[in-house]
Amino acid sequence: MTELSAIGKGIPRIDALEKVTGKARFTSDFKMSGMLYGMIVKSRYPHARILRIETTRAQRVPGVRTIVLPDDAPDKRFGYGLCDMFALPRDGIIRCVGQPIAVVVADTMEITEEAVDLVNIDYKELPAIFDAEEALSEKPPVIVHPDLRQYVSLIFPFSFEPDLPNCFQHFRIRHGDVKKGFEQSDFILENRYSTARVSHCSLEPRVVDAWVESDGTLSIRTSAQTPTSTQMNFATLFGVSPTKVRVFVPYVGGGFGSKIGNDTMLEPLAMMAAIKSKRPVRLSHSRTEEFVGGRHRADVITYIKDGVKRDGTLVAREMKAILNAGIKGDVAHIVARNMAFGSVGTYRIPNFKWDGFGVYTNSPPTGAFRGFGTPEVTWAIEQQMDMLAEKLGIDPVEIRRKNLLREGDRDVCGQPTVAFGVGNCLDRVAEWIGWGEKPVQVEGHWKKGKGIAVGNKYTVSIPASATVKVHSDGTVEVRHGSIEMGQGINTVITQIAAEEFGIPVNCVKIVHGDTAVCPQDHGPVSSRSTFFTGNAVRLACQDAKTRLFDMASSKLGISADRLGISDGEIFVTSEPGKSISIGDLFIHEIPLKGSEVIGTASFVIPTVPADAQTGQSERIVAYYGHFAHAVEVAVNVLTGAVKVVRITAAADMGKPVNPELAQGQMEGGFLMGIGTSIYEQIILKNGVVANPNFIDYKIPTTLEMPPNDNVKAMIHPVPHPEGPFGAKGLGEGVIVPIAPAIANAVYNAVGVRIRDLPISAEKLLKQLKKNGQKEKD
Amino acid sequence: MKQWLRLRVNGEDYEVFTEPWKSLADVLRDELNLTGVKIACNEGQCGSCTVLIDGQSVKSCLVLAPKANGKEILTIEGLAKDGKLHPLQEAFIKHFAVQCGFCTPGFILAAKGLLDENPDPTEEEVREWLAGNLCRCTGYVKIIEAVLAVAKGKS
Secondary structure (H helix, E strand, C coil): CCCCCCCCCCCCCCCHHHHHCCCCCEHHHCCCCCCEEEEEEECCCCCEEEEEEECHHHHCCCCEEEEECHHHCCCCCECCCEECECCCCCCCEECCCCCEEEEEEECCHHHHHHHHHHCEEEEEECCCCCCHHHHCCCCCCCCCCCCHHHCEECCCCCCCCCCCCCEEEEEEEEECCHHHHHHHCCEEEEEEEECCCECCCCCCCCEEEEEECCCCCEEEEECCCCHHHHHHHHHHHHCCCHHHEEEECCECCCCCCCCCCHHHCHHHHHHHHHHHHCCCEEEECCHHHHHHHCCEECEEEEEEEEEECCCCCEEEEEEEEEEEEECCCECHHHHHHHHHHHHCCCECCCEEEEEEEEEECCCCCECCCCCCCHHHHHHHHHHHHHHHHHHHCCCHHHHHHHHECCCCCECCCCCECCCCCHHHHHHHHHHHHCCCCCCCCCCCCEEEEEEEEEEEEEECCCCEEEEEEECCCCCEEEEECCCCCCCCHHHHHHHHHHHHHCCCHHHEEEECCECCCCCCCCCCCCCCHHHHHHHHHHHHHHHHHHHHHHHHHHHHCCCHHHEEEECCEEEECCEEEEEEEHHHHEECCEECCCCCEEEEEEECCCCCCCCCCCCCCCCCCCEEEEEEEEEEEEEECCCCCEEEEEEEEEEECECCCCHHHHHHHHHHHHHHHHHHHHHCCCCEECCEECCCCCCCCCCCCHHHCCCHHHEEEEECCCCCCCCHHHECCCCCHHHCCHHHHHHHHHHHHHCCCCCECCCCHHHHHHHHHHHHHHHHC | CCEEEEEEECCEEEEEEECCCCEHHHHHHHHCCCCCCCCCCCCCCCCCCEEEECCEEEEHHHCEHHHHCCCEEECHHHCCECCECCHHHHHHHHCCCCCCCCCHHHHHHHHHHHHHHCCCCCHHHHHHHHHHCCCCCCCCHHHHHHHHHHHHHHC
16 A cells, blocks of 8 residues: 555645635625625514515615615525525515515615614514424414425425424434334333524624626625535526526635525525615625524424343334424425434444424524534433433443444444444543543532543535646646635645645645536535545546546557656656656647646435435435544532533544544534533524623633643544545534533533533532432432 | 824824724724734624734724724734744644634734733633634634744743
């Protein structure tokens, strides 16, 4: 096996220099002459009919150029997955607080803000529903989308329940016979868990600059993750060909899923404003608007019933999960289905039943959040495993080892288990955290405890394409359709191309973020980019090399299969001295054959749709990443505060292309995991976000993370046979097991089990006091 | 309504004609094209807009532009000298302290403010000082590593 030159190396990010000098440009760093500024007029009620919109006073403010109204919106329902919304409420119905009703556009942001306050809307308030279980009933007091039956899904056959008027998604898995399984069990454990609504808090708020190009092309520059989805949705919405839509995406300041499907948020509104005003328009979210309208992670209620043998073997598991989507199916339509896979990828369960529901309520919209439903169900599963262990007197690490899938096993959906490394990951985190040794207690009110959890993260199969051009100076230009949002995809692609051509990384040039130039990719979702985009790039490099070898073969008189390439030279592998430089295959900029040296490729993993009744399929997902986390916490018994004092994770994400970047993802995952476990919750009061700012919605600061010596990110790769150089993905898996690991550690510390996120001081203190009372009694 | 301001930014003198209620962050970005100053919350809660005013690290979104009249302001664009990066910039690259990059200018300037005042801080002191800068990507691990590396290099 030849030594790899670029793969597996921690080379510095190729965009780091731009970013540390402030030169890197994000969408709001661009300026367009004549640009106007837009702001959304938002609904004040969670459910209402619009009786009248009065804009005379607003329009009279000097500098107001236009106001986009519901009737200006195309008469088409659209969405990222489920097409259930108009761009503005043409149907006259408001379904949540903060829902866009109109867009005011003026010369400056100050004028726009003033005019927005002067738009007068008369509403007739309607009863609203917020509780997911109430909304999921057969006769809910409020039906959020009466026309649900007519909606269309772009992604899979629409699977709602005829008897449940607010249900827009029902996914099933049926494997074995749970009833029999429970009868055969020695012990049964049944519980209810819930997760909280949380916000991504990407540092860069959403922003779109929209304009109509001189040839009529609808153009936008946007902070987004899925530009080709925007391209297609604009084509449908505005009735043009996709070639008449152009989406630019510069650097993105954090996505985490929040910017998946932006084509259903600000983008159409900005475009409508640009069309109506005949000027470029910038529409952006303030931080408050990011919190209010930002498509949160939905809260998920999970019912789980486990049946085990006395020796800890899982016999049966029955799960029901309800995702509270808010007013839009849209991306939530997919989350509500795919959250099932969190229960599929890790354990061997002979009898399994899953029912996952997506339900509408009058809450603000939800969407993709790092993990896409998997952390929410893992929250339940990994606490169950600990509780089962305790009941049976088995070590929590042991009970997991016992029930893990093995290479080659079929999981509960019928998919074969491939590249399954979680067992090793579990061993490594157990060792690092000192599992089996009690934590060193300190004087005073802090009690320490340790907790462990495992998880997986599936990656869906969405094809990617790539184009590679070899220049006469031997440099390689790669065009890909993914988006650089901090995860480092541009650096990974650079390394793959450098490896393929045997050139230094600074001889690779990346072209990204323009749908007119870049190939189809869909974008960084589902932890897929290294695998799909990376593989497409790798294949495109090989295609380009074929053309180079063809020309070199003619020149050298040696057949192409005896040639290799490195450092700008094509050489005979058995006689490296016999070679020709890439430059000698060109005359000026024209190659000896053809007009350019271009390689193109697509990378596809065929999948089989899951059976609608049983969820069974030979391959639903492209692959799973596997993760184990261990934490040591300190709980303050006087205040209920929880501090994570040590944290570690081991990831089986295949062979990492850049181990430093992978480690960075894990460390960032620690932060998001700690935040969403202990500190973060979007508080809704009658559908109003009560804490839309960084003071009242706390994300971890430097003080909430443990000292660096107590943070350990480890990689324990099992190379995936289909990954580029064996790589998989880890962007989301890194947060999946953290919340239950912390909950398990808290239980270990103070004997309190919190089943509803977040593990807030308030909740913990209440329980501690109750337990304290019990001890006294 | 607009008024003239004299700002000395990154060693250069500027005269800017702007509304007095604009923030320094807005003026630096919109009038002087210093888009390295990032606005992530505009409410002084995240630190992305951190600049140095007369050597002190300040959240520029909370500073009314007239207050900066006559002051020396340093933004990220002024840190490198004659093409040579500041040690903090080099450390951020070397230690992988950058991911999406949106919080990066604010962190680097805040860290400069710290090291100018306290050249050899403990990890705890670094965390305390930087608690006003939010990052969602890195978990702060490599940011703190980078700052400490610069401190160690100096001493």
